[in-house]
Amino acid sequence: MKIGVFGAGAIGGAAGAFLARAGHDVSLIARGAHFAAMRDNGVRIVRPDGEFIARPACPASPAEAGKQDVVIVATKAQAIGEVAELIQPMLRDDTTVVVAQNGVPFWFFHRLGGNWEGTRLASVDPDGSALALIGIERIVGCVVLGAFAVVAPGIIRVSPLARYALGEPQEGISPRLDALSRAFSVPGMEAPAKARLREDIWHKLLGNASYNMICALTGANISKLATDTGGMRLAGAMIAEIRTVGEAIGIRLPDEVERMTEGQRNSGHKTSTLLDLEAGRPMEIDPIIGAVAEIGRMVGVATPTVDMVYALVRMRALQAGCYPDNPRFVLKYQI
Amino acid sequence: MKICVFGAGALGGVFGGHLALGGEDVTLIARGANRDALKANGLKLIAGGNERVAKPRISDDPKQVGTQDIVIVATKAYSLPSVAEAIGPLLGPDTGVVLIQNGIQWWYFHGLGGPHEGTRLASVDAEGKCEALIGLKRTIGAEIYCPAEITAPGTIKHGPGPKIVMAEATGAKSQRIQNLAAAFQKSGVTAEIAADMRAELWKKLLALIAGAPVAVLTGATAQPLNRDEGTRAVMSRLTAEAIEVAGKVGVKLPLAALDRFKQPAEMPPNKVSTLQDLERGKPLEIDAIVGVVAEIGRLAGVKTPTVDAVYALCRMLAVERGLYPANPGFTLGYF
Numbered sequence: 001m002k003i004g005v006f007g008a009g010a011i012g013g014a015a016g017a018f019l020a021r022a023g024h025d026v027s028l029i030a031r032g033a034h035f036a037a038m039r040d041n042g043v044r045i046v047r048p049d050g051e052f053i054a055r056p057a058c059p060a061s062p063a064e065a066g067k068q069d070v071v072i073v074a075t076k077a078q079a080i081g082e083v084a085e086l087i088q089p090m091l092r093d094d095t096t097v098v099v100a101q102n103g104v105p106f107w108f109f110h111r112l113g114g115n116w117e118g119t120r121l122a123s124v125d126p127d128g129s130a131l132a133l134i135g136i137e138r139i140v141g142c143v144v145l146g147a148f149a150v151v152a153p154g155i156i157r158v159s160p161l162a163r164y165a166l167g168e169p170q171e172g173i174s175p176r177l178d179a180l181s182r183a184f185s186v187p188g189m190e191a192p193a194k195a196r197l198r199e200d201i202w203h204k205l206l207g208n209a210s211y212n213m214i215c216a217l218t219g220a221n222i223s224k225l226a227t228d229t230g231g232m233r234l235a236g237a238m239i240a241e242i243r244t245v246g247e248a249i250g251i252r253l254p255d256e257v258e259r260m261t262e263g264q265r266n267s268g269h270k271t272s273t274l275l276d277l278e279a280g281r282p283m284e285i286d287p288i289i290g291a292v293a294e295i296g297r298m299v300g301v302a303t304p305t306v307d308m309v310y311a312l313v314r315m316r317a318l319q320a321g322c323y324p325d326n327p328r329f330v331l332k333y334q335i
Numbered sequence: 336m337k338i339c340v341f342g343a344g345a346l347g348g349v350f351g352g353h354l355a356l357g358g359e360d361v362t363l364i365a366r367g368a369n370r371d372a373l374k375a376n377g378l379k380l381i382a383g384g385n386e387r388v389a390k391p392r393i394s395d396d397p398k399q400v401g402t403q404d405i406v407i408v409a410t411k412a413y414s415l416p417s418v419a420e421a422i423g424p425l426l427g428p429d430t431g432v433v434l435i436q437n438g439i440q441w442w443y444f445h446g447l448g449g450p451h452e453g454t455r456l457a458s459v460d461a462e463g464k465c466e467a468l469i470g471l472k473r474t475i476g477a478e479i480y481c482p483a484e485i486t487a488p489g490t491i492k493h494g495p496g497p498k499i500v501m502a503e504a505t506g507a508k509s510q511r512i513q514n515l516a517a518a519f520q521k522s523g524v525t526a527e528i529a530a531d532m533r534a535e536l537w538k539k540l541l542a543l544i545a546g547a548p549v550a551v552l553t554g555a556t557a558q559p560l561n562r563d564e565g566t567r568a569v570m571s572r573l574t575a576e577a578i579e580v581a582g583k584v585g586v587k588l589p590l591a592a593l594d595r596f597k598q599p600a601e602m603p604p605n606k607v608s609t610l611q612d613l614e615r616g617k618p619l620e621i622d623a624i625v626g627v628v629a630e631i632g633r634l635a636g637v638k639t640p641t642v643d644a645v646y647a648l649c650r651m652l653a654v655e656r657g658l659y660p661a662n663p664g665f666t667l668g669y670f
Contacts, residue, residue: 214648214651217552217648217652218648218651218652218655219651219652219655219656220651220652220654220655224651224654224655225651228647228650228651228654229666229669230643230646230647230650230651230667230669231647231648231651233643233644233647233669234643234644234647234648237640237644304572304640304641305640305644307565307568308568308569308572308641308644308645309644310565311563311564311565311566311568311569312549312552312553312565312566312569312648314565315549315553315555315559315560315563315565315566316552316553316554316555318555318559319553319554319555319559320554331565333564333565333568
């Protein structure tokens with residue numbers, strides 16, 4: 001299978017390496033020193049049980065990569081509008097675009113049916129260009145679980161768990177989804193096909209919209225948060241609001257699903273939002289926590305705790321130069 | 336009057352310096368380079384281009400200073416319990432101890448009457464040292480108003496019109512407080528004897544609880560915080576919760592205090608002192624300003640979700656930076 005990875009950072013680079021090692025024809029598109037190292041020396045994957053080097057192609061541009069069977073988009077979620085334009089040279093009509101991003105994806109209210117069908121999220125795809133340029137028929141959603149980090153240019157540390165769960169916007173297991181799941185299920189990487197991926201998206205969002213933002217504001221890692229009563233109370237209040245918003249759009253999650261695992265609690269893991277802040281990179285705020293507040297407004301569920309943390313983390317990011325000065329998404333607060 | 340200023344930082348220096356220039360018998364307790372500079376050159380006060388040099392006595396040992404008519408404690412709130420031990424040698428039975436600490440002071444529920452009479456505030460006097468060692472009869476509650484900073488050891492730059500608002504914690508119109516007010520007036524410090532000192536503490540707390548924790552968490556000056564709708568919403572909620580708590584413990588504050596958050600306001604680009612403390616690596620005054628409101632809220636049966644959340648975030652941030660002053664006796668209970 002010819003697979004292009006756009007945004008081959010930690011998550012995209014790891015997927016590209018696993019897929020290339022298994023024999024797929026993989027091209028990575030990325031930037032900077034990390035890309036140069038992957039191009040010159042291959043991608044080194046470091047896991048607790050050993051390491052390997054994969055040598056996917058590293059073309060200079062999407063045009064050079066050419067048309068693909070599958071394009072994995074693994075950039076930050078707020079970049080999706082731009083990315084949708086940049087990947088055009090890689091797309092045929094029947095190319096599958098796997099959107100592997102955090103937060104609420106831009107396609108979330110498409111092919112869902114019900115009251116909110118066709119809703120565009122200003123916090124994720126403010127002008128609708130991502131959806132228009134990629135097209136709903138090409139999209140397969142993806143929820144990534146595991147811990148991934150670029151520890152040095154070209155070197156990616158991956159946890160034993162590296163799961164890329166896949167799902168169709170219209171739900172159910174289509175032949176295309178089944179084939180993709182089989183093709184992506186390679187040694188080192190799980191790729192289950194999910195009939196209702198929105199539940200996985202919302203499940204991951206519970207933690208990302210709460211823990212990540214609290215850690216970004218305080219500088220604490222996940223283990224320190226897990227042992228702080230006040231911090232966990234705040235996270236719990238946020239999670240309850242995010243759950244209620246989810247229920248209002250038909251997403252039911254089992255009780256206690258948000259409990260941190262023992263492994264998470266002990267990991268000492270720094271969340272990606274905090275790492276981005278510390279490195280001065282753009283932070284994923286609007287597509288994660290901003291989207292929850294936006295959907296809350298839409299369905300009439302009050303999210304006072306989420307709003308408060310959103311306001312604080314957004315200002316923190318603005319001060320640190322990690323948030324666009326003139327964002328196109330403006331949340332209406334209820335003062 | 337024999338007056339000793341304990342904690343010769345910027346504010347202690349301004350008020351002690353004025354009293355010395357006004358002819359009072361003033362001793363400053365100072366340590367290290369500051370003590371050496373003060374001993375060698377006196378205390379230089381710079382205001383509006385004018386420079387005056389005060390010559391108070393300087394000592395680093397309260398035992399050698401002996402009993403005073405008045406002790407002004409000009410340290411941060413979190414230091415007060417240990418200062419209560421250190422000032423022992425300065426105190427006679429009739430000595431007045433002027434407390435200028437921000438936030439709600441230890442004696443708040445002593446002599447107030449009502450259901451909470453005698454309650455000890457764990458957030459400010461966890462082990463009851465202030466109560467036991469200073470005691471209600473010696474305590475003079477105060478708030479001071481004067482921007483000031485130490486520009487070099489022994490040199491303080493300050494704003495115009497230093498002002499102190501004070502009252503006996505017992506509410507008595509004592510001779511000593513009238514004498515002290517007269518001494519301040521004679522020294523160029525505006526001194527008011529408050530009719531309701533508890534209301535004065537809350538008034539200053541309202542200004543601090545809006546600006547300080549939000550500034551610490553976001554790193555922003557007053558300018559962006561008062562322009563941005565989100566941070567104004569957070570500040571408004573913090574203020575509203577503090578007003579509600581104050582109302583339950585004897586102080587009615589005007590809800591008009593919330594009006595300023597309704598519209599963007601142009602503010603000077605000032606950094607609140609708590610943010611300056613954070614940036615300089617000094618411990619943060621969060622228990623006496625934020626934690627205390629949550630503590631009194633619990634006592635009075637008022638829910639303070641925003642204060643609780645912001646307190647948890649500030650505390651985690653301070654712990655992470657090593658700037659949470661040890662206050663092991665205070666743990667906020669959660670509902």
